[in-house]
Every structure is written in structure tokens, then in C-alpha cells.
Amino acid sequence: MNEGLVSRRYAKALLKYAQDQHSADQIYEKMKVLEVNFLSHPELEKSLQNPVLSARDKEALLSAAVGDAAGEEFLRFIRLVIKNRRESFMRSIGLMYQKLYRELNNISLAQIITAIPVAGEILDKIKQLVSQKADQTVEFTYRVDPSIIGGFVLKIDSMQLDASVNKELKLLRLKLLNSKKRL
Template identity: 60%
Template structure:
């Protein structure tokens, strides 16, 4: 079965359940926490895919990834995912749920990546400029990545503006190589 289809189906089912029980927003926050846990703890995926780990242990591992004891509705969902042996898709389900929630609530995710930390004033000005460009609610993520050397990378959902020094150096290098 398609690896994108499985997480999508589980995420849609969870979203439908969450809407019916008026808990879509809290689950959205939980799914963001789960994704962050997977991003910071690479051993989490390994533990969930370990066949020697019992289902009960996997439930505990995945539940602890939410940071605090998950609510009953989320705990039941985790148990369902593990009972159906779909625990390796947990992060993909969390990402798919976030996408569904954002689309349904007209939320655009804006990611700003810079080489050094920016002042809050600068970030607020960028936020104000972005808000003027869209009628969607904006969710900002700020990242620092020294490898871009300078400038910035701005991502809004699937669109990207790369004004980093690293990107310009790569373009210049390609231009020089192609001019020979």
C-alpha cells in the first residue's frame, strides 16, 4: 500500500473524530509536539520499528513522545495505530494531520531561516508584511542555520524564496562552470 496513503487515511479519520468531539485544535498542538519529538529524538523511530518491543511498550514510548500524558482520545488513537501495526507511520500521520488542520482552518505556515538570530522587531516587521499579503492566519516558525552564511530563506507552505548567500554562491559557481 502507498506509504502516503496510510498516514493520510489515519490523519483524516483522526481529524473527523476530533471535529466531532470539538478537540481538533488541541490535537493539532499535540501533533506538532509529536513531530518535534521525532525531530529531536531520532531513536524514537528506531524504538517504534523494533519488533522485540511489545505493543504495550510501544504505546508507552509513543505516549511519552507527546511530552505529557496524552488525553484519552489521543491515547485511544495511539493504541489503534499500534494495534494495526502502523506505528512506523506515527510521524507521517502527525504531519498529515497538521496539513489537514491547516487547510481546513486557512492557516499558512511561514518558516524564516537565517544564519544568525534576528531581533524580535525585525521578525515582527516580517510578520506584518506577510500578514498584508494573505487573508490566511499565519503560523510562524523561526530557524537559525549558519550554513546559509547570510541572507534568509522564506517558506510559505510549499513556496520558497531563497535569498541566502549560500544559494547565491551556488548559482555563481554553476554559472562559472557552464561558461567554460
């Protein structure tokens, strides 16, 4: 069966259930924590696919991955996923839930990338400017990537503003290559 279809169906069902239980916000936060743990611990996904591991152990793994109090709604969902042998889809279900939640609540994702760490007040200023221009709520993430050499890259959903030195150097290189071809 198509992974996207399975993930979407489970995520939609969870979102509907969470809305009925007034816990959609809490589950959204748990799904973000779960995704961070999937990224930082690749063995988590491998463990969920392990047929030797019992359902109880998989449930314990997933509840530990979301932190202290997983919440009854989230635990019931985990049990359903494991009972239906869909635990290998848990990461994509979590990502799809986040996507559906953001669409429902009109939330955009913004990522700020700089070459060196930036002071908090500068980040706050950038966040404030982006939030003023956006017609929706914006969730920010920040990371440092020395490969951009200088400047910054701002990504908002599918749009990107690349004001990095690395991009400027690439454009300059292309101009030089094109000018050599003309000679």
C-alpha cells in the same frame, strides 16, 4: 500497502473524530510535539518498529512523546493504531494529520532562515509583513543557518524568497562561467 494511503486514512479518521469531540486543535498541537520528538530522537521510530516491545510499552512511549497530558482522544487513537499494528506509520500519520488540519483551517507554514540570530523585533516585523500579505493564517518557524552567509530565506508553503548572499554568489559564479564560454 502504500504508506501514504495508510497515513491519509488514519489521519482523516482521526481528524473527523477530533472534530466530533471538539479536540482537533489539541490533537494538532500534540502532533506537532510528536514530530519534534521524532526529529530529535530517531530511536523513537526504531522502538515503535521493534516487535519485542509490548503494545503497552509502545503506548507509553507515544504518550510520553507528546508530553504531560496526552488526552483521552489521543490515547484512544494510539491504542487503535497499535492494535491494528500500524505503529510504524505513526510519524507519517502525524504529518498527514497536520497537513489535513492546515488545509481545513486555511493555515500556511512559513519558515524564516537567517545566517545569524536576529532580534525579536525584526522577526516580529517580518511576521507582521507576511501575515498582512497572506490571505490566510500563517504559522512561523525560525532557524539560523550560517551556510547562507548573509541575508535571509523566506519559505511559505511551496514558495521561496531567497535573499541570501550564498544565492547571489552562486548567480555571480554562473554569470562568470557563462561569460568565459563566450570568449
